[in-house]
Amino acid sequence: EVQLVESGGGLVQPGWSLRLSCAASGFTFDDYAMHWVRQAPGKGLEWVSGISWKSITIGYAGSVKGRFTISRNNPKKSLYLQMNNLGPEDTALYYCAKDIAGEITGDNNFDNWGQGILVTVSS
Amino acid sequence: SYELTQPPSVSVSPGQTASIICSGDKLGDKYASWYQQRSGQSPVLVIFQDSKRPSGIPERFSGSNSGNTATLTISGTQAIDEADYYCQAWDSSVVFGGGTKLTVL
Numbered sequence: 001e002v003q004l005v006e007s008g009g010g011l012v013q014p015g016w017s018l019r020l021s022c023a024a025s026g027f028t029f030d031d032y033a034m035h036w037v038r039q040a041p042g043k044g045l046e047w048v049s050g051i052s053w054k055s056i057t058i059g060y061a062g063s064v065k066g067r068f069t070i071s072r073n074n075p076k077k078s079l080y081l082q083m084n085n086l087g088p089e090d091t092a093l094y095y096c097a098k099d100i101a102g103e104i105t106g107d108n109n110f111d112n113w114g115q116g117i118l119v120t121v122s123s
Numbered sequence: 124s125y126e127l128t129q130p131p132s133v134s135v136s137p138g139q140t141a142s143i144i145c146s147g148d149k150l151g152d153k154y155a156s157w158y159q160q161r162s163g164q165s166p167v168l169v170i171f172q173d174s175k176r177p178s179g180i181p182e183r184f185s186g187s188n189s190g191n192t193a194t195l196t197i198s199g200t201q202a203i204d205e206a207d208y209y210c211q212a213w214d215s216s217v218v219f220g221g222g223t224k225l226t227v228l
Contacts, residue, residue: 044220045222047218105213108213108217109211111168
């Protein structure tokens with residue numbers, strides 16, 4: 001059974017940093033691209049970032065480019081999201097999601113999702 | 124930036140067919156996917172590559188994509204299908220629609 005467990009969220013002040021982690025199990029982590037998708041309270045889904053299986057291809061949403069950094073550690077079966085200079089607009093539930101493919105292409109689909117981790121940015 | 128537009132809400136009677144549309148410029152030239160998100164739960168992929176169903180998704184879920192519109196169709200809608208539905212496509216990056224709340228009356 002595929003499991004994705006996010007951690008590292010919490011309440012931070014504007015301008016602070018936070019690092020999210022996602023621990024994966026139940027599948028061959030190295031074979032698949034991975035993504036972060038967020039959902040602000042009461043709002044829709046927003047793709048944040050994705051990383052290909054070998055970390056060669058990385059993409060970011062315009063709203064986080066230059067502030068967030070995605071990475072992965074295949075031997076540890078873990079996905080990360082380093083978030084810097086956080087603002088209130090980054091307040092959301094952050095989901096770790098597994099792709100059905102290994103590359104970041106024009107056909108990315110998320111077939112498994114974690115339960116999400118809440119990030120709240122407020123003074 | 125590329126936008127996908129969905130109606131905020133759709134209502135359907137149990138046993139009837141529900142259709143949820145997603146509009147975007149030349150969307151038919153791209154692949155469309157659909158996700159179901161029940162209240163308080165994580166999203167679930169129900170349709171990918173326009174019309175394919177992942178394993179475990181009931182046959183009553185189907186999809187199509189042509190021109191500027193992708194459509195998710197739920198035949199014989201059941202109460203458990205009540206949820207928010209999001210379309211998704213790719214245009215330089217992953218794009219989600221704003222979501223449609225399906226109410227089964």
